[in-house]
Amino acid sequence: MERGFIVSVLALTVIALGPVKSSFCPDSLCFCPDVLTADCSNRNLQSIPAGLPSSIRTLILSRNKFHILRNDTFDPITNFNITNLVMDNCQMKNISERSFASLEKLEYLDLSFNNLNVKDINNGIKYLGKSSLRVFNMSGTLFDSRLFPVRNNNVFLTRWLRSLREVVIRSCGIRYFSFKSFAKLTNISKIDLGNNLISNYILPNTSVPSLQELNFTDNYFKKVPGFCLDYARRIPAFPNLQTLHLAVNDIRETANFIKEGFCLKYVEFLNVSHTSFQEISLYSFLSLSHLQILIIDNLHGVTLDSRSLSSKSLRTLSIGRMVQNSLIGFADIFSECRNIKSLKIMNTGLSKTDVVEMLSPLKDLSYLAIVNGEIEQMTALNSFTNLTSIDFSFNRIKEIRKSVVQNLTTLKLLVLRGNRLSNMKESSLSALLWKKKDFWIDVSFNPLDCGCQLEWFRLWVENNQNRTVGYPAQYICASPSDLKDKSIANFDPISECHKISPYVILACISFAFVSLVIVTIVLLRKFRWDIKYYIYTCKNRKPMGYKRFTDDEFLYDGFVAYNTNDRKWIMSELVQMVERNNKYKLCLHERDILPGGIFVDDILESIEVSRKFMLVLSNNFMDDQWCKYETAIANHTLVDGGGHKLLLILLQDIHSEHINKSLKVLLNSVSHVEWTMNRNGQKLFWQTVKQFMGR
Template identity: 25%
Template sequence: MGYHTRAALWPGGLKGTRFKNLRELDLRACAITTLSTGTFQGMENLEALYMSDNSILNINAKAFSGLNNLVHLDMSRNYNYDEFGNRKSLMFESLDVMDDLCNLVSLDFSFTRLSPINLMMFNSFGKSFQRLSLCETGLTKLRTNIFRNTSIRFLDVSGNNGILNQYGVLGGLENTLEVVYAAKVGLVHLNLFERFKRLEILNVQNNEVSVFTTELAKTLESLQILDLDNNRLTTWTDLKFSHMPRLKYLSLRKNNINMINENMIEDFKNLEYLGFGENFVICNCHTRELFEISLNADREATNQSRIRSQYKERGDMSKFSSYHTGFTSYNGIINTRTNVSKVCEVDYDCDGEIYRDNITIRYLLLDYNPTAYQCIQLVEGVYKSFSQPLGCDVSPRDVDFDEAIEKSWNKLLALIIIPAILFPVLVFVFIFRKNFRYFCITVRNSALLSMINNDTVIDDSRIFNYDVFVSYCNDDRGWILDQLLPHLETNCGVSVCLHERDFEVGLSILENIVSCMDRSRSIMLIISKEFLLSQWCQFEMHLAQHRLLETRREDLILVLLEEIPRRLRPTTLHYLMLTKTYIVYPSDASDSAKRDFWRRLGRSVTARRPDHENDSLA
């Protein structure tokens, strides 16, 4: 049956009846499937219409006729499926279906499936339009300057992968946008938010952001809340976040920050609240300092301040913004945060003594949990609380000033002489910089990792306990157990070392990794995107490269479960892929291609055995 002949049986009871004093109409969860022409014709003073949690699929051309004073329209959570169980997109009979909504301020389409053709509706909205939610609508692209005729202040596009990738998609909103939710949209950089001087809340959780630039920070002069959880940010050395004078709330949870330095601590000086948990951090004195600042602030704080917008609402809009929580949700996180000093009263691993008495930074930790704030003592291979490393500062009364002055003169003399000696060396290194660059990185990391285990060079007579040590992430465990082990152990007679069954109880994880690598004839890395997201897997890959360098071995096998784009490859993996032959598992190929894969892989492992003996003792 065509769309134009579809029978609109609901809500026919509203037609022909005038509700001239009606201000709000709640039609949520009423099993509505179609909005027909003239349904709301007699409601000229209606201000808010709630139609969420229905199954609306079709909207007739004049369905909203007569709603000239409508301010808020809620069309969220309208689910409709085809016979195969796939979500169906909302259908408008005409592209000007919302032309009558000339005073609309707030529109909520969250969790309702939309198609790109539906976006033509924004041509009808003018400067009074302020609030829009398009989260989880299935849109993957917005047209450049699509909102240029509006004055949107609150925008939510979360859950739509690629929706902000078009250049200039937010053009025209530089002077109006105040709150943006763009979680899980595939953002790689945040340059599109430059010069948004009114922006107060920016939520970009669960993206691929690896850099937050100083240039961007300097343009966000009104930003108060910045949520960067679950991205790819790493350690930085230049000041960034301190360039935003109003920034009070910064969350950096679950990033790739592995070292805290003095400049990072200084960069937090304007903050009131900081989230930093679940980063794979190496212990140093600055991890202690980050902890001390919050501990001291919690001991001195009498109450927690709420973060409020500096802009006033344009009209009475508070009752029409239920889909956008903004400051309310983040203040809720603040209200339920854990006080560090109270945890220290009952946690014996929490050192309550503060080494410094001149702390001027006063942020509070948003997400403190002893298990989330742990660092790894690299040499020992054990985890410690952020409170346990020694502090960076030394009390002035412990300083010998005569000795300090003498050391200062020695340093000055060294600064004069050393450059003259090193200049020829530096010229030589500059000429051959490409050759030396990777060599220097390798030597540096080898020196660090060799502190864990100082094994001698492994020669051809060495007896190995295993044919191959397999490094993989837990997400690929099913493939390892169901595919790899049967082919290698059963079909090829290969002795495989897996961490979950072969690590020795009682040893640290690092000791077990190094021991098993050294007792295995070869090392196999099972590479996937999940592998690259695992901090331990990345460490094993890094360690494997340098252990093989230490022991002068070349027995490294790379197996890719999927193609890895260049932008996702860490430097170590990219170098290995350039210098070593690797093999890709043909997951979608024919059975013959898979048989060829297993034949090549088995031959690669067994070829490393001496012909005269079977070295596997496992």
């Protein structure tokens, strides 16, 4: 869930996948959503295709078969001013010395996940010195050793990459790293070393003032790494560092942040989610004097004190699975971080704690999310007059009372998804909120009772569909039986709750029939010659051919729904076999969904842009509320005819108490495969998974 370095180019790819009806390069094998972009990915190309317009600046060649880049590979676009070139997953094995010589305007280069080693890249970039390369992605590069840089093959000590601003070196198996390898990159601002095996590194000899973002997500650090060149004089290695990612590491304690914080005083964003913290020490983050955003999600069994989160600068905080899934007894947990404006609390079992008392120090709170807890009734939040967004998804709320948000005139979004609401009444919210044009509500995935008591809300939704998030697909009736599991759009309160006398209906039908006959006779008389001419032209019209255009471009090959307790199997088995060995691109919520958004919406969007949808079932999976939510989405996908998109992976025998109706339907209707420790059984397992991904 980290912010990547190639968002801009991915955004271009999304544009190419959008609802564009025509291409700006109809004479080419590629698709051009505009005059500046050509998407030639997944075309089995071995050379640059003909027919590309000279106006393009971004060329996407992902997942083709450019085994070798020759000196003349880019000759067809020599006169183009290409600034962005994407060639990831192209099975590339070799790069000739002058391959990129003609691309003198190149600013972004992605050679990730090919079969290249450092020597190949070093040889192939010699003529990039003519360009102004700003971003270079060499993720998945093969290293002869686990030390970076490799002796005599340090790519970044050459003069060819002196203008680099961003470098991405993910998934390379690096164990030890030296910042001295970037000594010549005086303009470097972002370094991404995520998904490696790094447990330690060597700091540069002198400070690197240009570096602003550093990503060590998913590595093997056991303690907070060093950031000071001289602790006595508090000389920082990266004096202008603003963004630091340390999520998914084995860091055990936070005390080092107190010492290192003096050399991280300009850090504004810190992510330490999915670490191994046993406790968060007093004043751990206080020395990070400019810290504004702190993400500490999915920490299991962590001990907190009222001073653990002490910070005067903190504005945004996201915490989850704290203190053995409970914040009970920590009513003053935010007493020393009073400037927080955005707060997200997940999976903390909040039920007994007085939420208002706990939040009372946060007078400036504008965004509040308490997700996947045990709250049965919302407490009045009227004292937080700056609130614009409230999210209480996946709790146990059965009823909303007007007093909860009555005075919140600034409120723009209320999310109550996945609770136990059977009805939404006019009296649930103030008349001001119901009438506000800039107010949105989300009560999807609740067990709605589609009877006459829901009439008011059903009619309100019909007239305010653009303000009802997830309508109609995610608003499902739980009762009565004839509407169960159907959208509330199928509930017609007018006909069900205001039935008309059969005599009135008969009179209306009779009148309508007579009127129709009269109108028909008049129209036939008046337009008889036009009708005859139309019939004539229809009989003599030549048949026309039709061609259906389909768009099966996706951001991911598959979305994987799993419980975080099964992460070890996901990373060591599924990712290794499917992504690294077979070059498919999976979407993992821990790794690929960015923080800061509404998580449930991010999951839905990620599933929609994934070609396949895999559910990794275990007893842990069936106990998790998020996993139940993903199971519900899978059921809706099946109902909508998307069964071919689904695959169930059974990691273990599922206990009978976990096999609910939804899961039983999936098991009876969707392909599934069972994991085993038997070697031959595993071969059959992976053969089934490969066949499924290849369909």
